[in-house]
Amino acid sequence: MRVLARHPIAWLLLILVIVSAFFPLAPIVDAVTGAVPGDAALTRPALYVILAPLSNTLDALTFLTIERAKVLLATWVILFVLWGIVAGRTRRGRLIRIGLAPIVVFALAGAAVTLPRPVPALESADSDATIIDFHSHTQASHDGRHGWTDDDLARWHADQGFEAAYVTDHNVIYPGRENGVIALLPGVEWSVYRQHIVALGRAQPIDSTSHALFSKDTPGMLKLFDYLHQQGALAIASIPEYWENHREDLEQFVTAGVDGFEIVNCAPKALRFSSADRADVLLLAKSHDLLVTGASDNHGWGKVTCVWNLSQVGAKGFRANEVIARPIALAQGDEPVWSAGFDQPWLMLRSLTAGERASWLTWIAVYLIYMSVPRRQGKRASIGILARDLTPQRD
Numbered sequence: 001m002r003v004l005a006r007h008p009i010a011w012l013l014l015i016l017v018i019v020s021a022f023f024p025l026a027p028i029v030d031a032v033t034g035a036v037p038g039d040a041a042l043t044r045p046a047l048y049v050i051l052a053p054l055s056n057t058l059d060a061l062t063f064l065t066i067e068r069a070k071v072l073l074a075t076w077v078i079l080f081v082l083w084g085i086v087a088g089r090t091r092r093g094r095l096i097r098i099g100l101a102p103i104v105v106f107a108l109a110g111a112a113v114t115l116p117r118p119v120p121a122l123e124s125a126d127s128d129a130t131i132i133d134f135h136s137h138t139q140a141s142h143d144g145r146h147g148w149t150d151d152d153l154a155r156w157h158a159d160q161g162f163e164a165a166y167v168t169d170h171n172v173i174y175p176g177r178e179n180g181v182i183a184l185l186p187g188v189e190w191s192v193y194r195q196h197i198v199a200l201g202r203a204q205p206i207d208s209t210s211h212a213l214f215s216k217d218t219p220g221m222l223k224l225f226d227y228l229h230q231q232g233a234l235a236i237a238s239i240p241e242y243w244e245n246h247r248e249d250l251e252q253f254v255t256a257g258v259d260g261f262e263i264v265n266c267a268p269k270a271l272r273f274s275s276a277d278r279a280d281v282l283l284l285a286k287s288h289d290l291l292v293t294g295a296s297d298n299h300g301w302g303k304v305t306c307v308w309n310l311s312q313v314g315a316k317g318f319r320a321n322e323v324i325a326r327p328i329a330l331a332q333g334d335e336p337v338w339s340a341g342f343d344q345p346w347l348m349l350r351s352l353t354a355g356e357r358a359s360w361l362t363w364i365a366v367y368l369i370y371m372s373v374p375r376r377q378g379k380r381a382s383i384g385i386l387a388r389d390l391t392p393q394r395d
C-alpha cells in the first residue's frame with residue numbers, strides 16, 4: 001500500500017494504459033472513408049516497441065498544431081512544477097524539481113523534432129500501388145532545414161515505407177532522380193496569389209510576365225493550372241492556403257482545371273484543417289473526379305509522417321489514390337486547443353498496439369518494483385536492485 005501512496009503518478013499511468021485499451025483508436029485510417037485500410041498496415045521496428053513510452057511520446061509530440069503544441073508544453077511545465085512543489089521534501093528538492101520541469105518538457109519537444117530514432121513504416125499488400133509522398137522539401141526551400149539534402153529526404157521517406165516521393169521545394173524546380181534509396185520525383189511548389197500550388201512532374205521555370213499574372217489576383221492565379229498542363233505537370237492545391245484564402249473560390253479552381261486538392265498535410269499550420277472542412281473538399285473533389293492527396297510537407301524537421309498515399313505515379317481522378325493517415329493527426333483540427341495537454345496523451349494511449357501497451361506496462365512495472373525494494377534508511381535508489389543486493393551489509 002505504501003508503494004501506491006508513494007507513486008501515485010506511476011499508478012495513474014498504469015490505470016490509464018489499461019483503461020485506454022477499451023477505447024481503441026486505429027493507428028491508421030483511410031482519410032476519405034475513415035475506415036481501417038484492408039490493404040495496408042503500420043509496422044514498427046523491435047527497438048521502437050521496446051522503447052514504446054519514448055517512441056509513442058515523441059510521435060505524439062510531432063502531430064500537433066502550433067497552438068496545441070504551445071498549450072501542451074505550457075500545461076506540462078505547470079503540472080511538473082506543481083508536482084515538484086508537492087513531491088519535494090526539502091526546499092532544495094522542490095527548487096531542483098521546479099527548475100527541471102521546463103528542461104524536461106522542452107528536451108522532449110526538441111527530441112521529437114531532431115532525435116534519430118526508429119520509426120513506424122507503412123507496408124502495403126497491394127503490389128500494383130506505390131507508397132508515395134506528394135509534397136516534401138529539401139534545404140533548397142527557404143524554410144527547409146539547413147543541410148537537409150535530397151539524400152536525407154529519400155532516407156527519411158524510405159525509413160517510413162515510402163517507395164517514391166515528389167520533391168516540391170518552394171519556387172525551386174527539382175529535376176527528379178532515380179538512383180537513390182527511393183525514387184525522388186520531379187516537382188515544385190509555386191507561391192502565387194495567396195496560394196501555394198504543388199506542381200507534380202517536369203515543370204518549367206515561370207517567365208516574369210506569367211509570374212506577374214499568377215501573383216496579381218485570383219483570376220490571374222487560376223491561369224497557372226493551364227500553364228502547368230502545357231508542360232505536362234499536374235496542379236494540386238495545398239493546405240492551408242486554399243482553405244484559408246480561397247474557400248469561396250474552389251468551384252473556380254475546378255473550372256480552371258485544378259487536378260486535385262490536398263486533404264491531409266502534416267505541417268503544424270495545416271493540421272488545423274478539420275474533419276468538416278475535409279468532408280466539404282471531398283464532396284467537391286468526388287463530384288468532379290479530382291485527385292485528393294496526403295502530404296508529409298516535410299522540411300527536414302520531425303522524424304515521422306502523419307500520412308502516406310497508395311497510388312499509381314501520374315494517375316488522375318478521385319479513385320486513383322488512397323490517402324492513409326494517422327488518426328491522432330487528423331484529430332488536431334477537431335480537438336479544442338485548451339485541452340491539448342490532456343487529450344493528446346489520451347489519443348496516444350488509445351492508439352497503442354498490443355505490443356506497445358505491453359511495453360508501457362512492463363516499464364511501469366519495472367519502475368514500481370524497483371522503487372518498492374526496501375532500502376536502508378537515508379539511502380537513495382542506486383543503479384539497480386541486483387547491485388544493491390550485492391552490496392555488503394555493514395550492520
Ligand SMILES: [Zn+2]
Nearest residue numbers: 135137189297
Ligand atoms: Zn510545402
